[in-house]
Amino acid sequence: MLGLLAGLMIGAVGIGGVILVPALVYFGGIPIHLAIAAAMMSYVLTGLIGTLVYTSKKSIRWSMAGWLCAGAMPAALAGALAAGRASPLVLEVLIGLLTVASGVHALPASPAGDGTRSNAVSSPALGFIGAVTGFGSALSGTGGPLILVPILMWLELPVLTAIALSQAIQLPIALLATAANFSSGNLDPTLGVLLAAGLAIGTFVGARVAHAVPRPALRRAVAIVLVVVGASIAIKVIARLFA
Template identity: 30%
Template sequence: MDWTFAAAGLVTGFLVGLTGTGGGALMTPILTLLLGVPPLAAVSTDLVTSVVMKPFAVLVHLRQHTIRWRIALWLCVGSVPAAFVGAMVDGLLRSARVDGILRILLGAALLLAVASTVVRMYLDLRKRPENPGVEPEAAVAPGRLVLIGVVVGFIVGVTSVGSGSLVMVTLLLMYPRLSAGRLVGTDLAQALPLVASAALGHLFFGEVHFGLVAGLLVGSIPGAVIGALLSSRAPSRVIRVTLAVVLLASGLSLLGLAALTTLIVVAVAALIAATAWFLLARTTHSAAANEKTTVPSKGRELL
C-alpha cells in the first residue's frame, strides 16, 4: 500500500463531497504531474476510482434530500452516451494536441467560473438575507440540459475532467438561487452515471491500474463521505468560497501552471477572499444593525 495515493484520494474525495467538483480536474494532474502516472492510465484510473467513490457522497445527499432529480436526469440523458463515445475516441484516436486544446479551454472556463462565483457571493452579501426556509422551485429546461450533458459528457470521456466542475458551473449560472447544498447534491447525482459510462469506455479502450484504484479508494471514500456531510449542512457561503478556491486550483493546473506556483496563487487568493469576505460581511452587518436602531426612533418622532 502506497499511502501517498491514499492521501491524494482523501484530499480529492473530501473536495468532491464538499463542492461536487475537483475529481478529475485535480486527481488527474496529481497522478500525472506529482506521482508520475502516464496520462492515459491516470485518466482511466481516475474515472474508475470516481465510480466507486461518488455513490457514497450521493447516498449522503440522498438522505439529506438535497438532490434535484429532474435536473440530474435530463443532464444524464445527454451525458451518458456522449461520455462513452468520448472514451472510445480517446482510446482509439488519442491525440495529445486535441487533449491539450481541450484542457486549455476547460481551464479558461473554470477561471471564468471563479469570477462569476466571486461576483455572485458579493451580490449575496450586499442584498438583504431572505427567509432561509424558502427556496424557489427550479425551472427545468430539458433541451438545454440535454445539450449541456452531451458537451460535458464527451469532454469527460476524453479527458476525465468536467463531470463535476463543468456541470457545477452550468448549474451556478442556470440556477443561481438554489442553495449550495442542493447544487452539490444535484451535481454529484448526475455525475455518477456520467462517470460510470466514461469508465466503462476506458475499461475497454483505456489503461486502468487497479492497484492504484485500490490505493486511491482507501482515502477517497471516507473523504467523500465527510465532505458530503459537511456540504449538506454547512452554510451556502462557506461552500461557495471553497468551490471558488477549488475551481481556481483546477483551472490553473489545467492551464499548465507548475504545482508549487498553483499552490502559492491559490493560497494568496484564498487569503484575499477570506479577508474581503470578512470586511464586507462586517460592513453589511453594521449597516443592518444601524437600520434596525434608526427605524424605531423615527417612528417615535412621528408619534
C-alpha cells in the first residue's frame, strides 16, 4: 500500500518517493539504511515504467536527459556509498528537510515551471544538476524526481517537461545506487521487490493522471501531504534529541 501511494505521487507530480523511506522507518520499523537501499531498488522499475510512459507521450527531451544522466550516474554511486556510512539521525534530518522543502515548493498554484522555456539550460549545467540529483537521491533514498523537479521548475522549464526528465534520470540513478547498496550489504532484495510492485502500479496510473488532471489541484494536494510528513519527521527527531 505504501508503495502504491508513493508510486501514484511519483508518476503524477514526480515528488512522491520522499514518503517511502519515512513510512518504512516509522510505520514498518525498518532500519533507515535498509529502507533507503530497498527504496532505491524499487525505483529501478518505476524509473523504467515512467520513462516508457512519458516517452510514449513524447514528453521527454532526450537531448537534455542525456546530459542529466551523465552527471547523475557516478554521483549516484558516491551517494549510495555515503549513505551506508552516514548516521541514521543525519539521514532522518536530511529526508525531513527534503520533504518539507519539496512540499513548500509545490504549494504555489502557478509555479515558475509552468513557463515555456525550452533548451536554454547549458549542457555543463545539466551535467552538474544531474550530479547533484544523483548524489542527493542515492544518499536520501528519495528518488531523483524529488530533487530534479524543483530545480528544473526554478529554471523555468514547463512542469510536464521537468517531471518527464525526472523519470528518465531515475532509472540510471536507481540501478547504480542499488549496485552500491548491494555491495555494502545494506540491500534486502525481497523488500525491494515488494516495494517495486506497488510503486510500479502507482507510477503507471500516476503518469496518466498527470496528463488528465488539472495541475494546480494536483500539486496542492501532494504539497500538503509532503509538508505534513516532513513536519512529522522533524518533530520526531527533535523529540529524540531532547528526550
